[in-house]
Amino acid sequence: xxxxxxxxxxxxxxxxxxxxxxxxxxxxxxxxxxxxxxxxxxxxxxxxxxxxxxxxxxxxxxxxxxxxxxxxxxxxxxxxxxxxxxxxxxxxxxxxxxxxxxxxxxxxxxxxxxxxxxxxxxxxxxxxxxxxxxxxxxxxxxxxxxxxxxxxxxxxxxxxxxxxxxxxxxxxxxxxxxxxxxxxxxxxxxxxxxxxxxxxxxxxxxxxxxxxxxxxxx
Numbered sequence: 001x002x003x004x005x006x007x008x009x010x011x012x013x014x015x016x017x018x019x020x021x022x023x024x025x026x027x028x029x030x031x032x033x034x035x036x037x038x039x040x041x042x043x044x045x046x047x048x049x050x051x052x053x054x055x056x057x058x059x060x061x062x063x064x065x066x067x068x069x070x071x072x073x074x075x076x077x078x079x080x081x082x083x084x085x086x087x088x089x090x091x092x093x094x095x096x097x098x099x100x101x102x103x104x105x106x107x108x109x110x111x112x113x114x115x116x117x118x119x120x121x122x123x124x125x126x127x128x129x130x131x132x133x134x135x136x137x138x139x140x141x142x143x144x145x146x147x148x149x150x151x152x153x154x155x156x157x158x159x160x161x162x163x164x165x166x167x168x169x170x171x172x173x174x175x176x177x178x179x180x181x182x183x184x185x186x187x188x189x190x191x192x193x194x195x196x197x198x199x200x201x202x203x204x205x206x207x208x209x210x211x212x213x214x215x216x217x218x
Contacts, residue, residue, distance in 0.1 A: 003098075004087050004094060005053075005054060007091075010049075012046060016045065019046065019047040019099075020215055023095065024036065024110070024114070025113075025117055026110075031061065035109070036048070038199065041204050051088070055080065082142070085117060092121075105130050108133070110134060115137025119139060119140075119143060131158060135160075135207070136162055136169055137160075137169060139173075154185040158189070160190045161193065161203045161206065162191075162192055163192070163195035165195060
């Protein structure tokens with residue numbers, strides 16, 4: 001079949017009939033190969049699917065939406081962000097169907113702009129997801145007024161990690177996610193690390209443990 005998004009697949013090292021699936025969403029200017037390098041650090045029960053963002057910036061360089069870094073903050077194309085949100089939701093259905101993944105064990109893990117889209121998708125259509133790992137991102141302004149109702153959100157589990165030395169998306173944005181999501185009826189965790197705009201060994205260890213605990217039902 002034709003998928004909505006180009007992607008790479010890492011099959012579960014511990015096979016099962018309907019494996020849990022972890023869908024990876026990369027940051028702006030990167031591609032589907034980037035986060036796939038984290039696969040050895042992740043639970044071997046996962047079917048890992050790394051998606052390529054739909055907007056081409058250049059050779060091997062893609063984005064979920066165009067963004068400019070202005071002195072007053074981020075200037076984005078909200079229509080592109082909304083289109084990418086819809087593509088991710090459609091892609092989730094395609095992955096579950098074509099790879100026979102467990103529809104009740106779908107997780108998103110996004111870095112930077114991939115984190116932004118992961119949170120946007122899950123908070124607006126929480127029924128599709130068991131959980132989200134958000135790394136070094138922020139909440140889009142459009143995400144908050146379009147949140148799903150509390151009854152729809154209550155099963156959702158989210159962990160957000162951010163670096164205190166991040167110069168691309170400063171720590172204030174991570175703390176804003178914390179402040180906006182903490183009151184919601186979701187199972188929410190937040191951790192800061194002394195790191196820049198990247199994934200550190202410490203943050204990855206905590207993420208991997210968090211995902212393992214979800215699969216173990218903890």
